[in-house]
Amino acid sequence: MKFxxxxxxxxxxxxxxxxxxxxVTILSxxxxxxxxFRGLLVPLCYYAIAAxxxxxxxxxxxxxxxxxxxxxxxxxxxxxxxxxxxxxxxxPSPLRFLIALVIGTLMAAxxxxxxxxxxxxxxxxxxxxxxxxxxxxxxxxxxxxxxGYDEAGIHASFKSFQLQGEGKMLxxxxxxxxxxxxDSSFTVAVLLLLITLAVVMNIVNSRTxxxxxxxxxxxxxxxxxxxxxxxxxxxxxTVSAAIAGCAGVLFSHNTTTLTASSTYFGYxxxxxxxxxxxxxxxxxxRGSVIAAAVLYVLPEMLRGLSTYxxxxxxxxxxxxxxINWAPGAIAFRERYGIMAFLRxxxxxxxxxxxxx
Amino acid sequence: xxxxxNDLGISFGGLRAVDDFHIGIEQGELYGLIGPNGAGKxxxxxxxxxxxxxxxxxxLLDGDDITGLSTIEINRAGIARTFxxxxxxxxxxxxxxxxxxxxxRFSYSTLEGILRLPNYFRTEKEMNxxxxxxxxxxxxxxxxxxxxxxxxxxxxRKLEIARALATAPKLLLLDEPAxxxxxxxxxxxxxTIRFVRDHFKMTILLIEHDMKLxxxxxxxxxxxxxxxxxxxxxxxxxxxxxxxIRAYLGED
Numbered sequence: 001m002k003f004x005x006x007x008x009x010x011x012x013x014x015x016x017x018x019x020x021x022x023x024v025t026i027l028s029x030x031x032x033x034x035x036x037f038r039g040l041l042v043p044l045c046y047y048a049i050a051a052x053x054x055x056x057x058x059x060x061x062x063x064x065x066x067x068x069x070x071x072x073x074x075x076x077x078x079x080x081x082x083x084x085x086x087x088x089x090x091x092p093s094p095l096r097f098l099i100a101l102v103i104g105t106l107m108a109a110x111x112x113x114x115x116x117x118x119x120x121x122x123x124x125x126x127x128x129x130x131x132x133x134x135x136x137x138x139x140x141x142x143x144x145x146x147x148g149y150d151e152a153g154i155h156a157s158f159k160s161f162q163l164q165g166e167g168k169m170l171x172x173x174x175x176x177x178x179x180x181x182x183d184s185s186f187t188v189a190v191l192l193l194l195i196t197l198a199v200v201m202n203i204v205n206s207r208t209x210x211x212x213x214x215x216x217x218x219x220x221x222x223x224x225x226x227x228x229x230x231x232x233x234x235x236x237x238t239v240s241a242a243i244a245g246c247a248g249v250l251f252s253h254n255t256t257t258l259t260a261s262s263t264y265f266g267y268x269x270x271x272x273x274x275x276x277x278x279x280x281x282x283x284x285x286r287g288s289v290i291a292a293a294v295l296y297v298l299p300e301m302l303r304g305l306s307t308y309x310x311x312x313x314x315x316x317x318x319x320x321x322x323i324n325w326a327p328g329a330i331a332f333r334e335r336y337g338i339m340a341f342l343r344x345x346x347x348x349x350x351x352x353x354x355x356x
Numbered sequence: 357x358x359x360x361x362n363d364l365g366i367s368f369g370g371l372r373a374v375d376d377f378h379i380g381i382e383q384g385e386l387y388g389l390i391g392p393n394g395a396g397k398x399x400x401x402x403x404x405x406x407x408x409x410x411x412x413x414x415x416l417l418d419g420d421d422i423t424g425l426s427t428i429e430i431n432r433a434g435i436a437r438t439f440x441x442x443x444x445x446x447x448x449x450x451x452x453x454x455x456x457x458x459x460x461r462f463s464y465s466t467l468e469g470i471l472r473l474p475n476y477f478r479t480e481k482e483m484n485x486x487x488x489x490x491x492x493x494x495x496x497x498x499x500x501x502x503x504x505x506x507x508x509x510x511x512x513r514k515l516e517i518a519r520a521l522a523t524a525p526k527l528l529l530l531d532e533p534a535x536x537x538x539x540x541x542x543x544x545x546x547x548t549i550r551f552v553r554d555h556f557k558m559t560i561l562l563i564e565h566d567m568k569l570x571x572x573x574x575x576x577x578x579x580x581x582x583x584x585x586x587x588x589x590x591x592x593x594x595x596x597x598x599x600x601i602r603a604y605l606g607e608d
Contacts, residue, residue, distance in 0.1 A: 199470050206469030206476065207459060207483075210448070214456045217445035224405065224439075225523050226431035226460045235466065283447075 108245020
């Protein structure tokens with residue numbers, strides 16, 4: 001079978017993820033990985049998924065969204081709610097996780113769609129600010145709500161309340177959801193990352209993706225060739241929210257105590273994900289994954305240096321920014337980079353082929 | 357008649373931008389819309405393509421009333437256009453630009469695209485064949501992988517025309533196609549426009565300031581001045597009309 005250049009590029013991206021998975025699994029089995037590092041593997045995957053999903057909005061659609069932590073939050077809470085509620089019903093855990101995943105993804109998609117209706121009428125800075133606000137609303141709402149059930153039925157309130165007789169608190173205000181089963185694992189997370197990559201890259205290389213990128217490049221021209229701008233914007237935003245929700249499901253099933261605190265779902269997290277996207281290269285799916293992996297693991301691995309940690313992190317950010325975007329660096333890469341080397345080699349071979 | 361417009365008018369606030377505009381274009385005709393700066397030519401294009409909604413008047417395309425439809429609906433009804441300031445999808449390849457033009461003629465669902473079902477491969481192949489045919493016609497096939505922003509100016513103009521034609525329109529609107537071109541490029545462009553008309557049996561309405569181009573290829577003209585029709589008719593007659601000369605050069 002013959003692959004196009006683009007398909008090859010995409011398969012290599014998936015290959016990098018797979019290779020990373022195999023490497024980590026081997027190192028882990030032979031006992032070369034610390035517990036601390038192993039604990040970073042699932043978060044690394046869900047932040048990579050979140051970065052890819054945000055890249056669909058920022059890089060492919062060309063709109064700035066700062067509310068993706070909010071969609072993660074919805075995915076996390078809705079799926080945890082389900083998992084906690086059916087925890088003792090005897091449902092096998094893979095099936096339970098699968099259903100939780102579907103619920104989390106669909107709920108995030110639903111909210112992405114609903115929020116998209118008013119929000120996507122805006123452009124640029126305004127869109128960024130409003131999505132940021134929606135993200136904060138979601139987080140604050142979920143950290144204030146109490147939900148539980150007892151003999152009298154289901155109760156929901158913004159005030160703490162007492163349950164009567166047999167019953168259970170599902171969401172306990174700022175204490176969040178307790179006792180979500182730990183269904184996430186590195187294998188599951190990598191599988192979801194690969195599925196995310198396949199979905200996003202296949203969208204980008206299809207009729208739908210071309211329409212979305214046409215809107216990014218020139219909205220008026222896109223309309224003039226009959227592309228329905230509103231519906232494709234909605235589609236991109238909804239799919240992106242759904243994938244962020246999927247990252248949230250991984251998040252919540254990787255922790256027993258889920259709280260809607262700003263450490264996990266605040267705007268600083270949205271911005272952190274945006275940093276992954278920007279430094280990985282806006283519009284580059286592969287870049288998002290690599291940047292998320294490097295920039296998530298780095299500060300964690302530097303914990304031993306305590307005070308110098310954030311200093312080194314910032315320097316890495318600046319250097320990555322320069323390597324990616326500075327005109328001089330781009331020119332250097334084009335002349336001396338790996339791709340340029342391969343290209344030259346191919347050309348030389350072509351010449352030799354002609355001679356012989 | 358492919359395009360028939362009557363009593364078309366629009367005001368912006370107190371300004372009467374277009375007033376009582378009318379035009380009738382036959383199938384296969386090369387028609388020019390000229391006039392001094394600010395006469396309302398581009399506004400007429402924007403009215404025809406649904407960018408603005410007319411306050412009054414009727415637009416018939418091939419007998420169908422398209423007045424007040426949206427840009428998208430009008431494109432589907434059969435009007436395609438190019439822009440005065442080139443509007444390509446600049447970060448996409450030349451081939452993709454044309455394939456976006458084919459968007460509504462070849463269809464598969466988003467889900468079929470994600471899952472790469474057989475229909476995806478079949479339709480993409482058809483789109484590639486069609487797009488490459490069009491690029492071949494415009495001499496752009498060798499550059500199909502190039503990002504459209506990296507094309508030289510003249511080729512960008514051609515690509516914009518190719519993209520418009522990809523939507524299989526009944527009527528092609530060209531907004532100042534020769535803007536920013538040197539005499540050589542303009543000459544080549546005249547060939548291209550004539551070729552498009554003959555090869556695709558296309559009806560073309562164009563706005564142009566370059567009188568050499570207008571006189572060279574347009575069969576009939578409408579002259580717009582202060583938003584209303586000053587003169588219309590055969591190119592030669594119109595260009596020699598004293599009223600037209602006065603509108604362009606002023607009175608002595």
